[in-house]
Amino acid sequence: MSANTDQAAALRIASGRKPFVEPLRLGERLKQIRLANQWTLEDVSRRTGLARSTLSKIENDQISPTFAAVQKLISGLGIDLPQLLSPPKLQSRTSGRRDLTRSGEGQQHPTPTYEHELLSWQLAQKRMIPFKTIVRARSFDEFSEWVRHDGEEFLIVLDGTIRLYTEFYEPLELEQGDSIYFDSDMGHALVSTSIADAIVLSVCTRGEAN
Amino acid sequence: MSANTDQAAALRIASGRKPFVEPLRLGERLKQIRLANQWTLEDVSRRTGLARSTLSKIENDQISPTFAAVQKLISGLGIDLPQLLSPPKLQSRTSGRRDLTRSGEGQQHPTPTYEHELLSWQLAQKRMIPFKTIVRARSFDEFSEWVRHDGEEFLIVLDGTIRLYTEFYEPLELEQGDSIYFDSDMGHALVSTSIADAIVLSVCTRGEAN
DNA sequence: CATGTTGGTTCACTATAGGAAATAAAGTTT
DNA sequence: AAACTTTATTTCCTATAGTGAACCAACATG
Structure with a gap:
């Protein structure tokens, strides 16, 4: 595998295009989403139809899911790919504000x-x-x-x-x-x-x- | 999260609205892109590091590429996922959902x-x-x-x-x-x-x- | 304690994706 | 038209994704 990809990379470079490697940790991102929703692997399994074991391995980057699997994931989790691929970015956030409205004073x-x-x-x-x-x-x-x-x-x-x-x-x-x-x-x-x-x-x- | 309620939930969602699963023909789309650029399978192979045969099979929907392969494709072809996934089609914006929770049924x-x-x-x-x-x-x-x-x-x-x-x-x-x-x-x-x-x-x- | 139960990982196995080479089907050249 | 050339498909094999079951915590409950 590594020999082949290396070769591929070499070829790509030779052909004038930058390798442009995605530093994406798909599994990690997926786990974030799952935890954010308070889902267990079992829950996700039900929603996506993928086996618990598979999900575990995907989350730990032990396997690279098939595109079919990815589709099941995005459909089952109700997310879309851009979302999946772009890690949550921080935004300049205002903080420490509060605003009280007494009953009837809106x-x-x-x-x-x-x-x-x-x-x-x-x-x-x-x-x-x-x-x-x-x-x-x-x-x-x-x-x-x-x-x-x-x-x-x-x-x-x-x-x-x-x-x-x-x-x-x-x-x-x-x-x-x-x-x-x-x-x-x-x-x-x-x-x-x-x-x-x-x-x-x-x-x-x-x-x-x- | 109880298994029963979750399942019931899944059912209710499923019956309440069509699962917005993409019936996407990835291969076809990929072929469009390749032809639009006047690329041969060999060219794409050089760019992506994937075998000609593999590409052929992907284009004809005979196999479901691994996510790693998809990444090689998008990087090698210089496209991005949304582009790949949404042909002339509208962007997959989630819309038209609704979710009722009766009192006490949260x-x-x-x-x-x-x-x-x-x-x-x-x-x-x-x-x-x-x-x-x-x-x-x-x-x-x-x-x-x-x-x-x-x-x-x-x-x-x-x-x-x-x-x-x-x-x-x-x-x-x-x-x-x-x-x-x-x-x-x-x-x-x-x-x-x-x-x-x-x-x-x-x-x-x-x-x-x- | 022992005895579930629950969420996650690992294992052993099957299904399938990916690669090298053969094959097919074009179009070129002579 | 036969002998190349170029491009896509198919074949056969290996690597690996996907699965169910077993296994392992951690927590509860008796």
Whole structure:
């Protein structure tokens, strides 16, 4: 193996192209991802269909996974290749900030059917945007239009019950305590189905154009 | 992580939405690139160090190249993975996902003073990690250690009252509905000051976004 | 303690990827 | 048209990726 690759390298150099070696430690990266998600090898095995032993060896760089295996990995772990290949880079991060919002002291944004209350609105440069929404009772006339925005959204019902419409799926009835996470560029809309107003808490990611 | 719930989860995900697996024809794509550059198999062999025969078989999808081989290919051909994987096709942006968690159906992580319930835990590769925490009543003995993790955290009190300690600042008393946003690499800790258990909802960013 | 249980590694084996050389199928040259 | 030349495919063999089972911690539980 080493003799051959050496030769190959020599040839590549001779042909005028730099070897351009990837210093990538695939296994290590993979392990990072697995641990970040609190997954055990068994979990990953179930998700990908690869044997525990195989996964172990891949993580320890004892074998070079087949491309088919890599595909199973990226599909099973829900990542994409660029992500897999580029180790997490540090970013210049601001730190040590905090911003308190007392109940009801958020920034109010009333609209006909909703009342949005922006939380932690004094802090700029956040990665998440949290807000509370009051959905007017019995607002189940046709919603006018899908809401869409880049990124992801997490939503939990604090009070009342709502119906969440999302593009591509059937509507969902959500009651107090139910929560949902979705890609928010997928159209979505909210109506209240309870007698009283419904209250939901949402957190959106901010797009990465910074 | 219980095997059963995990499996059920996998099933639910699978049934809720098509697994976005790439049905990619790697060989074909590779051949396109080769021909576009007017390269012969021999040329590519010289550039990559892979045998002509191997290349032929890869192009005809008779074998699934090893990841090491793929790396030789991308380096030798001077392309990058995304390019290789996305022909004229749209970039594989994950989108259109959604993951419902009914009240109380999150992934439970009990600890002495807290009970964490991970929400939307079935969805991998999220930018945010939402979870509900029950802080045991009267847990105001000294907290053992600061909690720290990269990124930012949003927190809102759903029930009870808590005291939030943060490094560099004085502690804060938070009551139902109060919320706070802070850089979570700053040490922080939570104790309950109410008679009943306190419930808080937290959302953390995950590190390493672009 | 012994006795699971759980997460990870190692082992022995099978399946398959990768390489050298033979083969096929073109196009060139004479 | 036969004798080369050039390029892709196939063959046969070796190296190695992938698997299930055994093995080994570390932790719980009786």
